[in-house]
Amino acid sequence: xxxxxxxxxxxxxxxxxxxxxxxxxxxxxxxxxxxxxxxxxxxxxxxxxxxxxxxxxxxxxxxxxxxxxxxxxxxxxxxxxxxxxxxxxxxxxxxxxxxxxxxxxxxxxxxxxxxxxxxxxxxxxxxxxxxxxxxxxxxxxxxxxxxxxxxxxxxxxxxxxxxxxxxxxxxxxxxxxxxxxxxxxxxxxxxxxxxxxxxxxxxxxxxxxxxxxxxxxxxxxxxxxxxxxxxxxxxxxxxxxxxxxxxxxxxxxxxxxxxxxxxxxxxxxxxxxxxxxxxxxxxxxxxxxxxxxxxxxxxxxxxxxxxxxxxxxxxxxxx
Numbered sequence: 001x002x003x004x005x006x007x008x009x010x011x012x013x014x015x016x017x018x019x020x021x022x023x024x025x026x027x028x029x030x031x032x033x034x035x036x037x038x039x040x041x042x043x044x045x046x047x048x049x050x051x052x053x054x055x056x057x058x059x060x061x062x063x064x065x066x067x068x069x070x071x072x073x074x075x076x077x078x079x080x081x082x083x084x085x086x087x088x089x090x091x092x093x094x095x096x097x098x099x100x101x102x103x104x105x106x107x108x109x110x111x112x113x114x115x116x117x118x119x120x121x122x123x124x125x126x127x128x129x130x131x132x133x134x135x136x137x138x139x140x141x142x143x144x145x146x147x148x149x150x151x152x153x154x155x156x157x158x159x160x161x162x163x164x165x166x167x168x169x170x171x172x173x174x175x176x177x178x179x180x181x182x183x184x185x186x187x188x189x190x191x192x193x194x195x196x197x198x199x200x201x202x203x204x205x206x207x208x209x210x211x212x213x214x215x216x217x218x219x220x221x222x223x224x225x226x227x228x229x230x231x232x233x234x235x236x237x238x239x240x241x242x243x244x245x246x247x248x249x250x251x252x253x254x255x256x257x258x259x260x261x262x263x264x265x266x267x268x269x270x271x272x273x274x275x276x277x278x279x280x281x282x283x284x285x286x287x288x289x290x291x292x293x294x295x296x297x298x299x300x301x302x303x304x305x306x307x308x309x310x311x312x313x314x315x316x317x318x319x
Contacts, residue, residue: 031070033181052266067091075109081259093302110250112295120220134216145173151185164313169238201284219243
């Protein structure tokens with residue numbers, strides 16, 4: 001009877017906490033550096049969600065190890081709904097195939113809230129190189145293996161895996177140059193220290209609009225609504241070169257279901273907001289939304305897909 005009373009008291013306390021949630025500011029941990037796609041999307045939706053939740057939301061960057069550092073931090077946080085995790089395929093679906101020493105479980109370590117957004121990876125070249133099409137770039141790489149240097153945002157990052165897939169599919173040799181974040185990679189790309197850049201569409205959208213970067217192709221199943229004139233690698237004959245990325249919001253495992261439900265409702269409203277959809281579309285990002293189960297299914301299917309890619313390319317985890 002005493003044990004039953006304790007269980008009932010715990011349930012009542014949890015329900016009461018959920019009813020008053022949130023009673024203080026919420027932190028969202030972004031597993032990547034400030035200024036990148038993930039950071040931009042998170043800050044936009046966090047700003048919009050403040051009104052719906054009635055509390056301030058602080059976005060904090062904890063980059064490193066392709067998202068593993070931020071993921072580990074949140075997985076060990078108190079499951080009270082005040083520390084959330086905003087991440088992409090990197091920490092949740094790619095890292096498990098690249099590391100045997102992950103300090104967190106991408107499925108068991110978190111309580112999924114919802115899938116948020118989706119975008120793809122592009123291949124851009126410095127206009128000064130004089131290459132106009134993806135076919136020309138591939139021909140150049142075949143004639144002079146390793147002569148084209150390509151900035152990527154880290155070893156094992158989705159931008160890097162895209163290059164590895166392209167090399168396998170097109171039977172070419174490129175020289176990937178890893179950076180710890182998008183900012184320095186863009187600076188070197190624009191400055192001519194590297195010839196090309198593999199990055200998610202939003203990372204280079206400003207430079208593309210200014211004519212400072214020329215997109216040769218995107219690594220998607222179909223053409224982008226934002227870049228309708230840019231071909232996909234698939235339509236050019238390289239069907240395996242697909243690198244759609246996505247983002248999702250999660251909480252630590254054992255976060256009360258009532259809190260997860262409240263967060264799901266608030267953030268689903270945000271991703272359906274016309275202003276949010278417009279601003280993200282202008283940056284090359286489309287919104288998703290959905291249930292916790294939808295995010296779990298996405299992580300599961302994407303883990304299987306990226307496991308195959310990592311095995312085929314032989315990429316080893318970076319730091």
